[in-house]
Amino acid sequence: MDSGQLIGIVVGIVVVLAIVAVAVMISRKRKVAADRNRAAEMREQAKADEFAAREREAKAARAEADAQEADLEAERLRQVARSRQEEAESVRSGAQEQLRKADEVDPDVVTSEREGETREMPTRADLRSERATGEPASGNTVPGNPASGNQVPDDQRSREDVTRADTAQGPDTAPREDKPRNL
Numbered sequence: 001m002d003s004g005q006l007i008g009i010v011v012g013i014v015v016v017l018a019i020v021a022v023a024v025m026i027s028r029k030r031k032v033a034a035d036r037n038r039a040a041e042m043r044e045q046a047k048a049d050e051f052a053a054r055e056r057e058a059k060a061a062r063a064e065a066d067a068q069e070a071d072l073e074a075e076r077l078r079q080v081a082r083s084r085q086e087e088a089e090s091v092r093s094g095a096q097e098q099l100r101k102a103d104e105v106d107p108d109v110v111t112s113e114r115e116g117e118t119r120e121m122p123t124r125a126d127l128r129s130e131r132a133t134g135e136p137a138s139g140n141t142v143p144g145n146p147a148s149g150n151q152v153p154d155d156q157r158s159r160e161d162v163t164r165a166d167t168a169q170g171p172d173t174a175p176r177e178d179k180p181r182n183l
Contacts, residue, residue, distance in 0.1 A: 103109045
C-alpha cells in the first residue's frame with residue numbers, strides 16, 4: 001500500500017463522512033420544519049378549540065338568560081292567574097249573594113227566615129230538580145205519577161188518580177183566570 005492509496009482511502013472516508021453529515025443535517029432540517037408545521041397546526045387547532053369553547057360559553061350564557069326570562073314570565077303569568085282567580089271568586093261571591101237576595105225576595109222559595117211560615121213550599125233545590133227532570137218536586141207528587149219516576153200502569157190507577165194526573169198543573173202551566181178548568 002503506498003501512500004497514494006492511503007490518501008485515496010482517507011479522502012474517500014472523509015467524503016463519505018461529509019455526505020453522511022450533509023444527509024443528517026438535511027434530515028434534521030426537514031424534521032425541524034415538519035415539527036414547526038405540526039406545532040403551527042396544533043396552535044391553529046388550539047385557537048379553533050378556544051373559539052369553540054368561547055362560543056359554547058356564550059350559548060350557555062344566552063340559555064341561562066333565556067331561562068331567567070322564562071322564570072320571570074312564568075312568575076308574571078302566575079300573578080295574572082292569581083288576580084284572575086281572585087276576580088272570579090269575587091264575581092262568584094257576588095253572584096251567590098245576588099242569588100241569596102233573590103231567594104229572600106221570591107215567595108216560592110223557602111228560606112230560613114220564612115221556614116216557620118209554611119213547610120209545604122218547595123225549596124230552591126226542589127224547584128231546580130223539578131225543572132231539570134220535568135217531574136214535580138217531592139212535596140207536590142201527583143198520584144199515579146210518583147216522585148221516583150216509576151209510572152203506575154193504567155189498569156192499576158183509580159178514577160181519582162186518573163183525574164188528578166190528567167188535570168195536574170205543571171210548573172209552567174198555571175191555570176188562566178179567564179178560561180174555566182175542565183175536570
